[in-house]
Amino acid sequence: MKEIDNFYQQQNEPIKSCLLPLREIILSQDADITNVLKYGMPFFCYKGKMFCYLWIHKKHKLSYIGIVEGKRFDDPFLIQENRSRMKIMLLDPNEDLPLQTIKNILQKTINLYKTGEIKING
Structure with a gap:
């Protein structure tokens, strides 16, 4: 089993049942998206450049999509918290x-x- 697949399988329910479909949703958005494990978390790259990741919010105990360049646009579903570059969607x-x-x-x-x-x- 790949290390990235192992990450998803080790998650407890209901987080696991949220992260697995999110992975498929993200990967289905473009053929140039890949899923890799970086910093112990699943990152998604577009043509090799990190663009989003999945994680679990420690305080709220909710899964989230982290948008690496989230600061570049406003969306009511994205929150900044104490991040300078990234925004998250809980x-x-x-x-x-x-x-x-x-x-x-x-x-x-x-x-x-x-x-x-x-x-x-490249």
Whole structure:
């Protein structure tokens, strides 16, 4: 089993049942997205450049999508907290995922890379 797959399998329910579909949602947004383990957490890269990650909020005990370049756009579903660059979207693992909202935020983020606002190596 790959180390990244092991990360997902080690999570407790209901977090595990939230993170696994999130992984599939993110990966389905573009063929150039890959899932890697960095800093002990699942990161998603667009053409090798980190663009989002999944994690569990320690205080709220909720899963979340972290948007690496979140500071570059405003969205009511993204919160900054004490981060200077990243914003997060908190997701309650006991509720249905807001699929369209997630897809919209991911597409906005991918478009930053596609339009050249964020330089991609190579």
